[in-house]
Amino acid sequence: MKVVIAPDGFKESLPAPQVAQAMARGVVDAAGDAVVDLCPMADGGGGTVAAMVAATRGRTVSADVFDPMGGSIRAHFGLLGRPDSPGLPGELGLVAAEGVVDGEFDGQDEAAAAGGTAVIEMAAASGLALVPQPMRNPLRATTFGTGQLLLAALDLGVSEIIIGIGGSATTDGGCGCAQAMGVAFLDGAGAALAPGIGGGSLGEITRISMAGRDVRIAGTRIRVACDVTNPLTGPDGAACVYGPQKGATPEMVKLLDEGLKRLAHVIRRDIGIDVENMAGAGAAGGLGGGLAAFAGATIQRGVELVAQAVRLARRLKGADLCITGEGKLDRSSSFGKTAIGVADIAAGLGVPVICIPGQAAADGPRERFAAVLPLVGPDVTVRQAMADPESILRTRAGAAVREFLTRK
Numbered sequence: 001m002k003v004v005i006a007p008d009g010f011k012e013s014l015p016a017p018q019v020a021q022a023m024a025r026g027v028v029d030a031a032g033d034a035v036v037d038l039c040p041m042a043d044g045g046g047g048t049v050a051a052m053v054a055a056t057r058g059r060t061v062s063a064d065v066f067d068p069m070g071g072s073i074r075a076h077f078g079l080l081g082r083p084d085s086p087g088l089p090g091e092l093g094l095v096a097a098e099g100v101v102d103g104e105f106d107g108q109d110e111a112a113a114a115g116g117t118a119v120i121e122m123a124a125a126s127g128l129a130l131v132p133q134p135m136r137n138p139l140r141a142t143t144f145g146t147g148q149l150l151l152a153a154l155d156l157g158v159s160e161i162i163i164g165i166g167g168s169a170t171t172d173g174g175c176g177c178a179q180a181m182g183v184a185f186l187d188g189a190g191a192a193l194a195p196g197i198g199g200g201s202l203g204e205i206t207r208i209s210m211a212g213r214d215v216r217i218a219g220t221r222i223r224v225a226c227d228v229t230n231p232l233t234g235p236d237g238a239a240c241v242y243g244p245q246k247g248a249t250p251e252m253v254k255l256l257d258e259g260l261k262r263l264a265h266v267i268r269r270d271i272g273i274d275v276e277n278m279a280g281a282g283a284a285g286g287l288g289g290g291l292a293a294f295a296g297a298t299i300q301r302g303v304e305l306v307a308q309a310v311r312l313a314r315r316l317k318g319a320d321l322c323i324t325g326e327g328k329l330d331r332s333s334s335f336g337k338t339a340i341g342v343a344d345i346a347a348g349l350g351v352p353v354i355c356i357p358g359q360a361a362a363d364g365p366r367e368r369f370a371a372v373l374p375l376v377g378p379d380v381t382v383r384q385a386m387a388d389p390e391s392i393l394r395t396r397a398g399a400a401v402r403e404f405l406t407r408k
Helices: 016-030 048-056 107-113 144-155 175-180 199-204 215-219 238-242 250-270 283-295 302-309 312-316 338-348 382-387 389-407
Strands: 002-005 035-038 059-066 072-079 117-121 160-164 184-186 207-209 221-226 298-301 321-324 353-355
Touching: 002 016, 002 312, 016 035, 016 048, 016 389, 048 059, 048 072, 048 117, 048 160, 048 302, 059 144, 072 144, 117 144, 144 160, 144 175, 160 302, 175 184, 175 283, 199 250, 207 250, 221 283, 221 302, 238 250, 238 283, 250 283, 283 298, 298 302, 302 312, 302 338, 312 338, 321 338, 321 389, 338 353, 382 389
Parallel strands: 002 035, 002 321, 117 160, 160 221, 221 298, 321 353
Antiparallel strands: 059 072, 072 117, 184 207
């Protein structure tokens, strides 16, 4: 019996690699001869790097970069491995914590990374969680540090970069990130704006020069993992929808939206790309559109991009069962979240899927799964599930597999 375990993390409780491990222990409890392939998943938001590194047996590396407000921070990104086979019966070591190493790279490591894939979370360098509440100010916050992470990945010789863009503190249209890559933004006097541009300076941009952009960008495939479809500007755009949660007052929202409109105009004129109404361009304060314009990136649904990178479809071929899960299965799960994305891929291959979420709302899409066994139920409270998720996950997974074997 082959079982592919492909859950997302449980927010504020347990990251995806540990969720997968706990589920795997339950599978082995119920079927000791099962071949278990651990493939922790994500949708491009928080935990994407950890999940993808674990799923591919890769590693993490750190770099010193700017934080959103121009301070210094040590941030991490991942280098994906190349898993070629699932585990042996009863083997649970594929995502063991000791297999994910953080550190500096030597020459041999750089050679191993050459031609591979790096995965970055913009929140690691430019995230809202990095800025204390009183200091949040999208007029100043910049994505410059995210651009520095991108360059650090290029320094290792990767040929592809995946960037998850959830949880930003910024509304700079990706201009700070672009500056780190060597793109220049000029004011009315022809002078380059200082590095670390924030959303409050977008209205000063009169011309964009790509002449100094790092030459390696053109030869690198850059993909953006995004789970929203907001355009860059307007009532559904980056400033109006997400600005207030980043500290923007109504006056600031208006200024930011006008600045993004100005930026979109200059991008159309100088680069020849229309990002203003592009789906996903407004994600992460316009970083989605900025990466499309300044780095030639493609914007893709997060869970689909992650699934491709970790080769989920190939790993599901020949499987008898797939187990997935996420923090809460509810109506919103149908709009780009991990469990449904995994179920869709498995359904195309004829593999039944069991979902073990933290909680399952009445409006959750249960019909997409062979069974749904939430942690929280008549026998487990929310507090108990938060306090001891691993043992409950193990119990639920074991029960799910026993029920599945009974039905076969």
